[in-house]
Amino acid sequence: MINLPEMDVTPTPDRAWNSGAFKAIKVVVNSCSTTSRRRNPPCEGKTQHVRLVTIGPSHYCEKARWVLDILDNDPHSPIYYTENAHPPFLQSLETLPLSKGSVSMVPMVEYTKPNGQKDMIHNSQKIVEHFLPHLYPASCKSEILELEDYFGHHIGATARCYVYHVTLKPKYHPMMVKLLTAQTSSVEKLIFGKMLEMGVAKGMKKLMGINADSAEASLVALRKAFRDVSLKLEKENGSKKKFIMDSDTEEFGFTAADLAFCSIASAIICPPELALFVPMKDEEMPSELLDLRNELRNTLAGQHVLDVYRSLRGQVIPKVVNRDRVPMGSICASVNNVLSRL
Numbered sequence: 001m002i003n004l005p006e007m008d009v010t011p012t013p014d015r016a017w018n019s020g021a022f023k024a025i026k027v028v029v030n031s032c033s034t035t036s037r038r039r040n041p042p043c044e045g046k047t048q049h050v051r052l053v054t055i056g057p058s059h060y061c062e063k064a065r066w067v068l069d070i071l072d073n074d075p076h077s078p079i080y081y082t083e084n085a086h087p088p089f090l091q092s093l094e095t096l097p098l099s100k101g102s103v104s105m106v107p108m109v110e111y112t113k114p115n116g117q118k119d120m121i122h123n124s125q126k127i128v129e130h131f132l133p134h135l136y137p138a139s140c141k142s143e144i145l146e147l148e149d150y151f152g153h154h155i156g157a158t159a160r161c162y163v164y165h166v167t168l169k170p171k172y173h174p175m176m177v178k179l180l181t182a183q184t185s186s187v188e189k190l191i192f193g194k195m196l197e198m199g200v201a202k203g204m205k206k207l208m209g210i211n212a213d214s215a216e217a218s219l220v221a222l223r224k225a226f227r228d229v230s231l232k233l234e235k236e237n238g239s240k241k242k243f244i245m246d247s248d249t250e251e252f253g254f255t256a257a258d259l260a261f262c263s264i265a266s267a268i269i270c271p272p273e274l275a276l277f278v279p280m281k282d283e284e285m286p287s288e289l290l291d292l293r294n295e296l297r298n299t300l301a302g303q304h305v306l307d308v309y310r311s312l313r314g315q316v317i318p319k320v321v322n323r324d325r326v327p328m329g330s331i332c333a334s335v336n337n338v339l340s341r342l
Helices: 014-018 020-032 059-072 092-098 124-131 138-167 170-180 186-197 200-207 212-233 256-269 287-297 300-313 328-340
Strands: 048-054 079-085 108-112 118-121
Touching (some): 020 186, 020 328, 059 079, 092 108, 138 200, 186 200, 212 300, 256 287
Parallel strands (some): 048 079
Antiparallel strands (some): 048 108, 108 118
């Protein structure tokens, strides 16, 4: 029996960036880009800034982004945020310093506590619970937490495995560079593109346990998870409930269960509202992913993702800033110089 892929991948150790080729890459990325810039507050009452560190199209990061967008768009909340998006692996150049070398994963948020001290959170479920605790009604909180864990393992990890299995092939490298660097700094775009050419895709697949067997097991698990969620959404008359936790006797409305499922499932369903984070047209999408997307969109669970994004999420606008330190010509020269020595 093939084990399903893990939700949390092996972290990048801090020491990996302190020698050889990785050290050279670290120097050029840090020289040509910054992570300290922030957006201007969108209105006068926005006084508490949060930094969100992501891999732009990651569905786990979309879960955290959604949380912060709710607060950023709420005129009664003092919170606004800036997103620092990175390509895979290069995100650890920001997360490792923020976590004092202990965590390389994303999403990660850095925020200021009431006592004025900086703190960070690096788990998407913990981010939701910290910033939007009201999305966990007391009477069903334990069930929502169980569902979040299920979605993370049986949809989040499996979708990532299957999508990367299909797309981390040389013929799709240009598409993947476009997808994975859509909101990053210019130097990261150049570096990641060269890293794919030099074989980093094999390392990514090894790190995440991606192969033909794990991809097939992931596909089976994905379809089952969508069937499970569809059953939970189905009323006795066959129509769809509005929200996952609603029942015949009580309506909870939008909860963390809906936010978690819809954001995690967005990796497969590709709601149009995420077009700026997943800049991939149907004709560019591998046929395996397009067929799976259309298949799962036709389930009650897939319809729920589309309905919630359309009615509650809306067009997702990147809350990013230009992170380039130097002009593009200098960035190209720096990248070519360091890569010529690898």
